[in-house]
Amino acid sequence: MVEILLIHGSCHGAWCWRDVIPALEGRGHSARAITLPGHGDGRDPASVTLAETAEAIAAASTPDTLVLGHSWGGFPISAAAEAAPENLRGLIYLCAYIPVSGSSLIDMRKAGPRQTLFGATAKNPAGTSYSFLPETAPDLFYHDCGAEAVRFALENLCPQPIPPQDTPIRLSERFESVPKVYIRCAQDRVIPPEYQAQMASQLPPQRVYEMQTSHSPFFADPEGLSDLIGHIAKDF
Numbered sequence: 001m002v003e004i005l006l007i008h009g010s011c012h013g014a015w016c017w018r019d020v021i022p023a024l025e026g027r028g029h030s031a032r033a034i035t036l037p038g039h040g041d042g043r044d045p046a047s048v049t050l051a052e053t054a055e056a057i058a059a060a061s062t063p064d065t066l067v068l069g070h071s072w073g074g075f076p077i078s079a080a081a082e083a084a085p086e087n088l089r090g091l092i093y094l095c096a097y098i099p100v101s102g103s104s105l106i107d108m109r110k111a112g113p114r115q116t117l118f119g120a121t122a123k124n125p126a127g128t129s130y131s132f133l134p135e136t137a138p139d140l141f142y143h144d145c146g147a148e149a150v151r152f153a154l155e156n157l158c159p160q161p162i163p164p165q166d167t168p169i170r171l172s173e174r175f176e177s178v179p180k181v182y183i184r185c186a187q188d189r190v191i192p193p194e195y196q197a198q199m200a201s202q203l204p205p206q207r208v209y210e211m212q213t214s215h216s217p218f219f220a221d222p223e224g225l226s227d228l229i230g231h232i233a234k235d236f
Contacts (some may be wrong), residue, residue, distance in 0.1 A: 002233035003064050003089075006033040007057060009071025009096070010160040011132050013039050016070075016153065019222035027230050034060050036076065038129075038161040045129035045161035053164050054079035061088045066233060068092040071191065071215065072160075075105050075169060082175040090179040090236045092229065095188050095215055098180070098199040101172075105165040112195045116140065129159035140189050141215050149219040181207045181232050183217075183225075190215040207235070 004024060006017045014033035024031035035041070037056055038048035057080040061067055065088050069077035074096030081091055097108055109117075120136040123129065132141070134154055142150045182200035186193050200208045209228060213220040 001028045001030065002066055002230070002236070003030040003062065004032070004229060004233075005057070005061050005065050005067045005088075006031065007067065007069040007073040007077055008033070008036065008039075009069075009073050010165075011039075011130075011157045012070075012153075013156065013158065015156050016216075016218055018152075019149075020218045020226055023222050023226035024229065027226060029226075029230060029233070032060070036073075038164075040156075040158040043161075045124070045159065046126065046163060048161035048164055050076065050079055050164040050167040050169065054083055058084045058087055063087060064089055066090050066092060066229075066236060068094055068229065069096045070094045070218070071096050072105055072165060075099050076164070078171065078175055079169055081178040082169075082171050085174045085178050088178065090181070092232060093180065093182045093200075094217065094225075095183065095185040095191055095196055097191070098182070098202065099169045099171060101170055102168055104168045106162075107168070112192055114192045114195075116190055116192065123162075124159060128163065129161050131159045132157055142219060143189065144187065144214045145216055145219040153216075153219065179207075179236055181209070181235070183228065183232075184208065184210045185213050185215060185217055186210055187213055188215045 008016050013035040017033040021031045053076040067077045067088050074093045078099045121130045138150050184196040217225045
């Protein structure tokens with residue numbers, strides 16, 4: 001049995017793990033998910049920071065916790081590991097960004113080999129958050145997911161605060177000391193699979209796995225994802 005904390009990506013929330021949590025629990029694991037600050041809670045997006053996002057993750061984890069971050073979630077889980085490496089067991093990046101110290105998420109997104117989100121988002125009038133357009137989100141995020149899951153996702157997507165994603169992260173040997181695993185999604189249309197492979201190449205090959213899914217394996221293959229998480233947990 002392993003304790004797993006699930007961290008969502010941009011514009012999502014704890015709701016996106018609805019199928020994974022029972023699948024993990026059915027395999028004897030303890031699984032929880034939190035919704036990050038500024039996601040659907042009515043806050044002014046301009047007030048949300050990367051530091052408080054990392055603090056929320058650190059506060060929800062224990063020394064026995066494997067913290068899994070999806071997509072943008074790779075940034076705050078890394079910041080949490082930098083701030084309190086003793087308070088988690090390891091990090092799992094699920095088609096997620098492994099940060100480069102000194103860079104922001106926006107920096108890393110721009111450095112990617114392809115700009116997949118062009119024309120797929122809209123900012124609020126203040127320019128402090130963005131949302132995914134409902135007409136493009138299904139094909140980008142959920143092209144291999146069931147119709148009910150797609151409807152559920154579109155009903156729950158929320159604006160994403162921009163300030164945490166525009167804040168450079170600073171990482172040191174504290175972050176480097178934390179064990180890490182990467183799960184690459186080979187059919188991802190959001191973070192190019194070749195970019196995922198580039199980020200994952202800094203890890204030992206035996207700590208890199210692959211799923212044949214879209215950017216949303218939590219809906220496309222929750223059982224397969226849960227099996228893989230359980231397998232990975234044996235190495236920590």
